Amino acid sequence: xxxxxxxxxxxxxxxxxxxxxxxxxxxxxxxxxxxxxxxxxxxxxxxxxxxxxxxxxxxxxxxxxxxxxxxxxxxxxxxxxxxxxxxxxxxxxxxxxxxxxxxxxxxxxxxxx
Amino acid sequence: xxxxxxxxxxxxxxxxxxxxxxxxxxxxxxxxxxxxxxxxxxxxxxxxxxxxxxxxxxxxxxxxxxxxxxxxxxxxxxxxxxxxxxxxxxxxxxxxxxxxxxxxxxxxxxx
Numbered sequence: 001x002x003x004x005x006x007x008x009x010x011x012x013x014x015x016x017x018x019x020x021x022x023x024x025x026x027x028x029x030x031x032x033x034x035x036x037x038x039x040x041x042x043x044x045x046x047x048x049x050x051x052x053x054x055x056x057x058x059x060x061x062x063x064x065x066x067x068x069x070x071x072x073x074x075x076x077x078x079x080x081x082x083x084x085x086x087x088x089x090x091x092x093x094x095x096x097x098x099x100x101x102x103x104x105x106x107x108x109x110x111x112x113x
Numbered sequence: 114x115x116x117x118x119x120x121x122x123x124x125x126x127x128x129x130x131x132x133x134x135x136x137x138x139x140x141x142x143x144x145x146x147x148x149x150x151x152x153x154x155x156x157x158x159x160x161x162x163x164x165x166x167x168x169x170x171x172x173x174x175x176x177x178x179x180x181x182x183x184x185x186x187x188x189x190x191x192x193x194x195x196x197x198x199x200x201x202x203x204x205x206x207x208x209x210x211x212x213x214x215x216x217x218x219x220x221x222x223x224x
Contacts, residue, residue, distance in 0.1 A: 031210065033211065033212075035214075040122070040216060040217075042119075042202055042214040042215055042216040042217045043202065044214070045211055045212075045213065045214075048210070048211050050210050050211075056211075058211065059213070090156065098145065098162075100159065101147050101149075101159035101162060101212075102149075102157075102159065102212065104156040104157050104158070105156065106155075106156050107156060
């Protein structure tokens with residue numbers, strides 16, 4: 001089992017460019033999440049999808065959009081990247097039992113110049 | 114919405130000593146409190162969690178306590194080892210649909 005797979009691992013964007021971060025899980029989890037991690041601020045929730053076909057805003061949704069393509073895949077899109085979006089992005093998934101909590105992907109380090 | 118605070122932000126202990134990290138939360142409806150450990154350059158991993166119907170839970174050298182009245186919970190690590198060095202995040206959740214994290218505690222265990 002691969003668990004949660006994120007692509008790409010690293011990315012450098014110019015201000016104003018767009019990109020999509022991809023996330024896929026093979027654990028048949030119902031819920032998926034996108035967090036960003038900045039020094040001293042912990043992990044902040046951007047968007048989440050409690051089940052296939054639904055998405056909801058988290059703590060810091062501005063500047064982002066998401067798509068729950070199917071049960072396995074949950075993508076995060078930056079339409080017009082800004083330097084403030086320089087961060088490490090983590091995708092995570094969980095099932096309804098929460099026995100194992102979140103399973104995180106390995107992260108995407110994004111730099112916007 | 115939920116807000117989770119965590120103290121201290123950094124903590125250094127001698128190997129073999131105990132470490133305590135404290136967190137508070139704001140939403141009295143929160144009912145699930147996980148703790149995650151993140152080693153340098155790696156993804157966060159769940160180390161222990163506690164649900165609102167219990168006051169304490171132990172797993173070998175780690176334990177968590179929960180005081181719902183005061184809305185705070187703590188992580189206790191005994192007999193610390195160098196491999197315990199990492200960033201630890203507390204978190205809180207209502208209805209198990211999303212988790213809000215604290216800002217993290219960087220723990221250094223000095224051999």
